[in-house]
Amino acid sequence: MAASSPLTDIDGTSTPASFHTAANSPNTADTTNITSPDHEDDRKPKYYKSEEIPHVLKQSCQIHLEEQMYLPAIELLGSLLSDAGERQQTDKPVRVPPPAQIALLGTLTIHPAYTSRAPEQANLDIAAESREYLRTLLNKVGPVNADFRSAFSFRQGQNSGRWARRGSREFNSAGESDGGGDIGSFSEADNIESKWSGNDHSIWRRSSDFWSVLGWAFRCSTTHPHRWVHWKAWLDFMIECLEKDWDERLAQDEANFRTELSNGNSSGPESEATCQYPLLQQSLLVQYVNDLRRDRKRVLHEVIRALFAFADDENTADNTYYKEVFNKETVLHKDKNKKRKHSQMAAVDLEKDQFGDYLEDWDDPVTDDDEKADTFTTPHLSSVRIGRRTKARPKSTPFSRPGKAFDVSPTTSPSPLRVTDGLADSIPLRLRLFRLVSGCAFYLPPDILSCKTQDLYDLFTSRLKSLPLPCFELFLSLDHDGKVLPRFIYVSLLRYVAQSFTPRSAPKPEDVDPEADAEHAISQAMLRECFLPFSAKTVTVEDNAKFSLVLESMAWCLFQSGSVDYFEGLKWAVEKGIEEREKKIKKGSAKGGAAMTAAEKMGRQVLERSAASLRAFVDAVEATSFMEDGDAMDEDSILVSSP
Structure with a gap:
């Protein structure tokens, strides 16, 4: 393999206009698709058709949600998804709730009252069941057909009366919607009269x-x-x-x-047509x-x-x-389930209207009254101040507005x-x-x-x-x-970071390997001549350690692609760079016998580890280049050699 071959076997290339798609690389089908591993072998996910749940069921779920009977509501909604496999055979749509109900479940999955400040196990179950239902809905129906765009929109300061459903929820297939609904076109019928869907507690209303x-x-x-x-x-x-x-x-x-x-419906010549x-x-x-x-x-x-x-x-x-x-x-409930000693029991005298702790709000895990702050406890954190109030105005900063x-x-x-x-x-x-x-x-x-x-x-x-x-x-x-x-994005980041550390005296990648540079890739010639033999442009230990880490990552990416051959110039470049970085940090070392800081010690340790890894890279390239064809190592053994 030529020494100057670009890094194409690991999706390390991209078009000159972009670092995202790698449209000219051999693996275009894999690189143009942003998706979860569930659909990595299929460019177009297969989602079930959807339509809104019947009016009677929708009203029943809405009542359950308004009365904070969340588990029965989630169970009812989940039952509509359980037979999705049978619907695939009959091509019937899956029934999904309106955006207002989906949004409420999205709040329950993260609100402190149902997670970190849950007063009882039932609240934790509600958060877990809500999250499981939403994930199942996402995987089976898809984000477009489920109209997550409307459900998960942020409307800070808007009242809950503006919740609404889409005018039409009957999509023929994934991607045939008009974009997920119009924000602000909700009907009053889907409004959930609950504090969890209002401005005080809904995550979609609390933030801008x-x-x-x-x-x-x-x-x-x-x-x-x-x-x-x-x-x-x-x-x-x-x-x-x-x-x-x-x-x-x-x-x-x-x-x-x-x-x-x-x-033939595109305007202009087909060769010049672009997707909008x-x-x-x-x-x-x-x-x-x-x-x-x-x-x-x-x-x-x-x-x-x-x-x-x-x-x-x-x-x-x-x-x-x-x-x-x-x-x-960030505060937590005190444990109210601990048994009190008899001497600490609250007094009960019905004639004097003393009810002990029987009228305490055990069910409502949230209070907005600052006078009741003593019912919470704040975790001790030495690195941040939480919940303190000061009369003085905060100091103005560039980030204050x-x-x-x-x-x-x-x-x-x-x-x-x-x-x-x-x-x-x-x-x-x-x-x-x-x-x-x-x-x-x-x-x-x-x-x-x-x-x-x-x-x-x-x-x-x-x-x-x-x-x-x-x-x-x-x-x-x-x-x-x-x-x-994707590896092509990772390689592009490495190129950018490496060039930001490289001194001006280093050769330019576009002069050493124009073809690889046009695709924003890494080649052996580029690595050997433009990066490996140099130190960072500054004398700090930290910058030279970072630069060495980037070079190490670039070298092993090139090795894993099989686009590197051994020759004496490679070993020289690695040793030259290690020596140059050592010389560079000595110029910036503390003078007058001052002890090294913790950051400098850490930087030196990283430099030593990275230098050892670069030398191991040279040894691995040498070993694989001189092996006989019959003794060639398989791909797994090559990857094991990397750190």
């Missing part, structure tokens, strides 16, 4: 947009682990809903476009993006900020920007972010959302995200490289297998 909820949820991953457990499940479902909604509309748009071309993706522009993701434009916020900056929302100390700006969604969300411009460029001294289990769990979710946003930037007009695809990658990689070293390493290491991000 999805991205503010996302930022708070990601904050909980580092500061409120008892809440993150539930936010993680909610986000996993919502992201899957966004993915499947996007995939279904994308497949239908492309199918309709191919039909127009075959029928009308259904994709009505997707749930685009609706969430449009919510930012509705509030006159800077769309791209708000999206990137939410994807990189962290909270590790009291000085983090996100602590004042992303606030809790629900009232007193929604939509105000802010700088997402690398900070001069990033905080030493703690790597927690919650933070590690959140990174795959962040990358899955970036994958969707990347598709939005490619397929749709630039005015949707207010940027071009290259601007998105510039801003994302700039924010990524500014992260503290432990978090930066997590972002790279968690996607080596390509299960979260």
